[in-house]
Amino acid sequence: MNANVETHAIDLASSSVRELNSALHALKEGSNASLWRIANPRGLHSIAAGLDAPVTVEVDGPVGYYCGGMNKQATVIVRGAAGVGVGENMMSGLVHVEGDASQAAGATAHGGTLLIEGNAAARCGISMKGVDIIVKGSVGHMSAFMAQSGSMVVFGDAGEALGDSIYEARLYVRGSVTSLGADCIEKELRDEHKKELFERFKTAGVSGQIDPSEFKRYGSGRTLYHFHVDNASAY
Amino acid sequence: MCGIVGLFLKDKALEPKLGEMLSGMLDVMCDRGPDSAGFAVYGSGESGKLKLTLRAPEGFDFAGLGKTLGDDVTVSVRGTHAVVSAPAAREAEIRAIVAKTKDVAVVGAGQRMELFKEVGLPSEVAERFDLAKMSGTHGIGHTRMATESAVTTNGAHPFSTGADQCLVHNGSLSNHRSVRRDLDRAGVPVQTDNDSEVAAGYLTWRMNQGRTLGEALEDSLDDLDGFYTFVVGTETGFGVIRDPIACKPAVMAETDQYVAFGSEYRALAGLPGIETAKVWEPEPAKVYFWDRAAA
Numbered sequence: 001m002n003a004n005v006e007t008h009a010i011d012l013a014s015s016s017v018r019e020l021n022s023a024l025h026a027l028k029e030g031s032n033a034s035l036w037r038i039a040n041p042r043g044l045h046s047i048a049a050g051l052d053a054p055v056t057v058e059v060d061g062p063v064g065y066y067c068g069g070m071n072k073q074a075t076v077i078v079r080g081a082a083g084v085g086v087g088e089n090m091m092s093g094l095v096h097v098e099g100d101a102s103q104a105a106g107a108t109a110h111g112g113t114l115l116i117e118g119n120a121a122a123r124c125g126i127s128m129k130g131v132d133i134i135v136k137g138s139v140g141h142m143s144a145f146m147a148q149s150g151s152m153v154v155f156g157d158a159g160e161a162l163g164d165s166i167y168e169a170r171l172y173v174r175g176s177v178t179s180l181g182a183d184c185i186e187k188e189l190r191d192e193h194k195k196e197l198f199e200r201f202k203t204a205g206v207s208g209q210i211d212p213s214e215f216k217r218y219g220s221g222r223t224l225y226h227f228h229v230d231n232a233s234a235y
Numbered sequence: 236m237c238g239i240v241g242l243f244l245k246d247k248a249l250e251p252k253l254g255e256m257l258s259g260m261l262d263v264m265c266d267r268g269p270d271s272a273g274f275a276v277y278g279s280g281e282s283g284k285l286k287l288t289l290r291a292p293e294g295f296d297f298a299g300l301g302k303t304l305g306d307d308v309t310v311s312v313r314g315t316h317a318v319v320s321a322p323a324a325r326e327a328e329i330r331a332i333v334a335k336t337k338d339v340a341v342v343g344a345g346q347r348m349e350l351f352k353e354v355g356l357p358s359e360v361a362e363r364f365d366l367a368k369m370s371g372t373h374g375i376g377h378t379r380m381a382t383e384s385a386v387t388t389n390g391a392h393p394f395s396t397g398a399d400q401c402l403v404h405n406g407s408l409s410n411h412r413s414v415r416r417d418l419d420r421a422g423v424p425v426q427t428d429n430d431s432e433v434a435a436g437y438l439t440w441r442m443n444q445g446r447t448l449g450e451a452l453e454d455s456l457d458d459l460d461g462f463y464t465f466v467v468g469t470e471t472g473f474g475v476i477r478d479p480i481a482c483k484p485a486v487m488a489e490t491d492q493y494v495a496f497g498s499e500y501r502a503l504a505g506l507p508g509i510e511t512a513k514v515w516e517p518e519p520a521k522v523y524f525w526d527r528a529a530a
Contacts, residue, residue: 043500062500062514081514083500084484102484102516121516122481141481141519 006034013040017047027053029073043083048076051093068095071112087114090131103140106133109150113203122159125152128169134204144171145181153200153215163218167225171218172197174210183224189217237405238264238357238378239392241466241496243473243525244371249492249507254369258361260495260502261376265357267498268378271391272360273352275401275468278371280347285323288343288350289333290316290388300336304329314363316342316351345399347371347470352391372527373473375466377403383411383430394432396423397439399470404431405483405498406462414458434459438467449524452476456520466496471528481519488512494525 010020020038027034031053038059041047045064048057051074059067062080071090078086081099085107092112097105100118107123109131119137123145130150138156145161147169157175164181170193171184180186189212197212224231240260244250257274280286291297297317301310308321308329321329326344333339343350351364357378361367377392384390393401408414411430418425418436423443425436437459441451448469455465455476464483467474475496477485488495488503490512497503500514517523 042504043502045501061510062504064499064501081486081500083486100515102486103481122519141479 006032007037008034009037009039011039012042012044012047017044021046021049024048024051024053024055024057024074027051027055029053031055041078041080045083048074051076054093062099071095081118082116086116087112087131090114100137101135105135106131109133111150115204119156125150125169128152132200132203134200136204138175141178142181144169144184147171151196151200153197153204155204155210163220165224166218166220168220170196172200172215173218174215177216177218180218183221184218185221187217187219189213189215193217236267236380237392238267238498238502239376239403239405239464239466239496240264240498240502241373241375241403241468241473241475243373243494244492245494246492250372251370253371253374254365255367256493256506257369257374257376258366259505260497261361261366261378262358263502263505264376264378264498268380269356270381270386271352271354271379271388272357272377273350273379273391273393273403274361274364274366274374274376275343275348275350275393275395276366276369276371276374277347277399277468277470278349278369280345282346283323284346285321285326286345286347286349287319287321287326287329287333287341288316288348289319289339290342290352291339295338300333300339304332313351313365315353316364318349343393343395343401345395345470348395348399348401348468350393350395350401352377352393353388354386354391373468375401375403375468375473377405383407384428389427390429392431393468394427394429394435396425396432396436397442400435400439400442400468402431402435402438402465402467404434405464406478408434408459408461408463410460430461434463434465435467442469448472448474448526449522452522452524464498472524472526474522474524475517476522477517477519479520485517486514487517487523488514 036057041061043064049069052072054073056075064083066085068076069088071093075094078097082097082101084102087095088107090109096115101120103121105120105124106114108127114133116135122140124139124143126145128147133152136155141159144163148167151170154173158177160178161181163184194212392403395401408430411433423440438451464477
């Protein structure tokens with residue numbers, strides 16, 4: 001590790017999440033890269049939410065809801081499982097969960113990367129708007145519901161109604177898909193998509209270990225989101 | 236919102252600590268449900284004996300009631316509740332006397348189950364009943380934020396509709412009115428306006444028909460409509476189920492010593508050995524069930 005990196009240690013057994021987040025929010029764009037080590041998270045909510053500085057936050061254990069939510073620039077690493085809405089609405093940076101993630105991981109996120117080593121539960125990437133989500137395990141039902149843009153790469157399986165009412169997000173699943181949601185269809189995996197998968201493999205630390213052609217691509221059938229007069233009676 | 240917790244011990248050595256562990260879990264869930272709380276603990280019991288948990292207004296003379304019930308009855312008072320232990324053969328007779336006693340209600344019955352619930356901040360409710368000192372094999376608890384019925388002790392969880400059976404619920408049922416009518420026809424009594432009691436009654440009804448707790452939970456997926464995560468207890472069993480949409484949160488942890496359920500991981504964070512426990516989110520529409528009798 002770079003010896004010049006300024007390191008801070010915060011113990012949530014003695015400090016509050018509010019104190020931690022205030023200290024992190026005080027860091028600005030030009031702040032020196034620093035490393036923040038957080039002990040005893042015990043499933044507390046909103047840890048390292050709303051960051052906007054190029055710092056690294058390592059959380060040593062399971063976190064509660066909305067960890068790394070609204071993240072900009074920062075790298076947030078969770079050494080454990082994450083509760084509902086990890087990385088929700090993140091704009092940039094990296095949120096890395098070493099365990100499983102609960103529901104709505106990466107919900108509405110605009111940018112950055114959400115990397116989940118384990119499984120993600122229901123509604124992973126719901127309404128995602130540009131984030132790149134990588135799940136090394138499986139995702140639950142209704143994942144990528146109304147996904148607008150960005151990509152979701154799932155190394156395992158996807159549950160029911162994958163990509164229901166999807167717009168232009170790109171979904172890649174290596175395993176089985178229980179069912180596709182309305183207007184979500186399988187699409188051809190072209191070279192440009194394999195290239196994208198190569199990039200995600202790099203981020204996930206598995207370059208050269210997986211053949212991208214093992215993945216299937218899913219996306220929008222584009223029959224729902226343009227108004228079509230034949231559907232008028234459905235509204 | 237609402238908070239639910241459950242703990243099923245595999246290691247006998249932890250049994251004296253069941254109440255302490257459960258009360259710690261309940262404390263953390265105060266902010267998911269600050270208006271009332273309750274819990275059921277499966278403690279000691281002997282065959283041929285029955286425990287009736289009674290509830291009465293503050294200051295009620297339970298000792299006096301005990302005398303009326305007879306010499307073969309013991310009464311142990313905890314705040315506004317009392318556990319009456321009596322020969323099981325006298326159940327109908329004792330229930331008849333209790334029914335005639337003003338302001339006293341039976342909240343639970345069984346060989347081993349004791350059930351306590353009251354309006355108030357969950358941590359205070361647990362303290363009032365001295366939950367931390369209770370021992371047992373398994374227990375469930377609830378912190379309530381009322382939605383479908385009023386904030387009253389009657390509306391507090393757990394609900395018990397059969398011997399040694401109880402249920403806690405996070406969510407709301409949308410077809411409880413029609414299920415209530417089915418239960419009525421089937422002769423399963425549902426006493427309050429609460430939707431969760433209907434769920435408890437439904438499971439009792441199924442089990443009366445010979446279904447196991449696990450099978451009854453499977454049945455509920457077809458027959459109960461709405462949002463729910465249920466944690467249920469029977470004399471020997473402990474079960475968890477979430478509806479197929481699974482909006483209501485749930486986390487489970489298992490070690491060699493116990494199986495634990497919490498609405499959030501925070502509730503489990505204080506348990507022994509949680510750092511190395513298997514922690515997972517129960518899947519939607521999947522029955523999780525542990526039984527001491529089968530073990």
